[in-house]
Amino acid sequence: MGAETIKIEVLYPELSNLYGDYYNAKYLAGCIDNAELIYTSNDEEPAFVSQKIDMIYMGSMSERNQEFALGHLMKYKDKLKELIEQDVVFLATGNALELFGNYIQDEDRKIPCLGALDFHAVRQMNDRRNCFFLGKYKDMKIVGHKGQFSFCHGTLAKQKNIKVLGGFGINLNSKSEGIFYKNFYGTYILGPFLLLNPYFVKLILNKLGVDETLKFEKEIIDAYNDRLERLEQPGTEFLMGAE
Amino acid sequence: MLRFMISLWASKLCLFFFKLTGREKDDRPGILALRLCDDFIDRVKKPRLVVAVTGTNGKTTISNLVSDILKLEGKKVAYNTWGANYKAGQARCLLDAVNIFNKPTKDAAIVEVDELLSYKTLPWIQPNYIIVTNICRDSIRRNAHQEYIFNSINRGLSKVPKAKLILNADDPVSSFLGEQYGGAGEESSKLPNKRIYFSIADQKQEVLPINVSDFPVCPKCGTKPEFIYKHYRDIGSFRCPKCGLASKKSKYIGTTIDYDAKKIYVSEDGGNGTDYPLVSDTIFNAFNVVAIITLFRELGLSQKKIAADLGKVKIPESRMTVEECGGIKISTFTAKGQNVSAASTVFEYLAKEPSNKELILLLDEHYGDDKSIETITWLYESDFENLNKDNIKKIIVAGHRYLDYRLRLKLAGIPEEKVVCVRDENTIPDYVVFDDIESIYVLHDVYTVSKAKNIKEKIKEKMQKQ
Structure with missing residues (x-):
């Protein structure tokens, strides 16, 4: 582990903290001895434009706030593409991942997105879907909760990332969850995704090239194991109604 | 019609049996009514006064207190004290307000309305008044986010144009009900409902920091709003520094709160008002009290009577x-x-x-x-x-x-x-x-x-x- 500061930029904390998502970045920074969290609002120039950033994080947004975020981020779409290709770590939870695709289709409206990754989202505001989620990525089980009006389709949405063991995938016909490309990790799992998945935190720490010891490691793993045990019980109902 | 009458008779009989056996606080007569006639709520005749109470927090407290005050005023009221705000609870409430010939037997019905389902149920209930307590963060599974709930209530309101809205001007979200901004590509528009606003003036209270804001950006332009004051969380008065969108002006304002003496002074139209008793020492219940005062003042009850009645009512034990x-x-x-x-x-x-x-x-x-x-x-x-x-x-x-x-x-x-x-x-x-x-x-x-x-x-x- 080097002494160099690890810089994590949280994009638009006002807009993209719908379900306590910002705790992901806060927790991650708490696991790193020399981390710096940079919060960038939608009236500021992002730090990634002018300095070396190790990781970019975005969380869930309301649909209106997605468009406010896009309105600001479009100016930097080429830079964002470049950073993804340069293996900078990205984590996008909830519908934040949709911004990195080609467009969002909302009935007859087509909302242009960053076009950094080859997929698109289809939104249906009259059809909210909820599920508990259990999946497998590499040798780790992934747990969480999904609640969404939109799903991803297109080339990257067809890749096998997190294998769905319970709940639904990146779209209702998919058995895979997440949009992963190089070090870009996008998942519809909501809110405190990292707090729910300590082994995924270790993966991110590994990508950042730092020690993989977690903050409150025993507590976070105990809570994870308990949740995993419950989700793996036979007969677990993963799908939930919206009313 | 026959289907409705059969459902009314069957559910009335069921309600009679439940009351007889001391199980009055039960939605099952309502479930039966809806099973036999799915548009029961729409078809059942309503009393002259129907007040719907919706929003995220405070529905049950307000509904109970409104019902209790109406009873103190000698009115016959249909209301579910236990806070049943889904369709079955509403059917149960309304079937208790008519006789077997579907003629109203009560003076008023106080109907709690689940905010998510309000787009469906408000048009059936056809209220004269709708109190919206606030629209805040709630269960993500059901309620997704405030914008979603805002749109759901607005859809319901668009179908009850004659209903008067009683809105909390200190809630930057729900106070804009009846309006829609073009932030998400939609045209700005206004509904015809008459709107009456209430609020509480700055009490110079310390407000603790929050993890997640209920009102992070201006809904019109996406700029971070400036709060002139806050009571708690994002409940307070705001102004957008970019587009000028700001909190609504209130007709009824709680100007001074004395928690020790448990009273609040509420002024009207910027003029004279009076002291009213508070039902607890919490700011969120002070808002509930001002909402209730607003309703009864709009119904024509004197300040003195409202103050006397508020002194006699209590927050429900379930809360x-x-x-x-x-x-x-x-x-x-x-x-x-x-x-x-x-x-x-x-x-x-x-x-x-x-x-x-x-x-x-x-x-x-x-x-x-x-x-x-x-x-x-x-x-x-x-x-x-x-x-x-x-x-x-x-x-x-x-x-x-x-x-x-x-x-x-x-x-x-x-x-x-x-x-x-x-x-x-x-x-x-x-x-x-x-x-x-x-x-x-x-x-x-x-x-x-x-x-x-x-x-x-x-x-x-x-x-x-x-």
């Missing part, structure tokens, strides 16, 4: 109880797990309430079911950090989510020696220590009212033995 035992105040409080705004608002109140206290959190959705799983995003939206105060001596958490709480409370910086997290809620009294505390608060969900009551009784037993 709050307070009693003293051995010199220690024991309270039960609805804080609602999964409901971020309700939980965080109560946390803020407890942090500021100066007594040395122990907290018991019974906020899981499920107890006693070993297989239960539930969403915990709300734990990371809620302001557990605000419980890290010297006057909070211990936090006892029980239920299946105890390991999630253990991590969350550690991350909130609560010292380990102050925290007890256990799976079995029956062991809670074992961890309560009465030395050096003045109060104990049992925070519970709407589904754990009786559990909270049992735990309170066990704590009292332990106290009496000592």
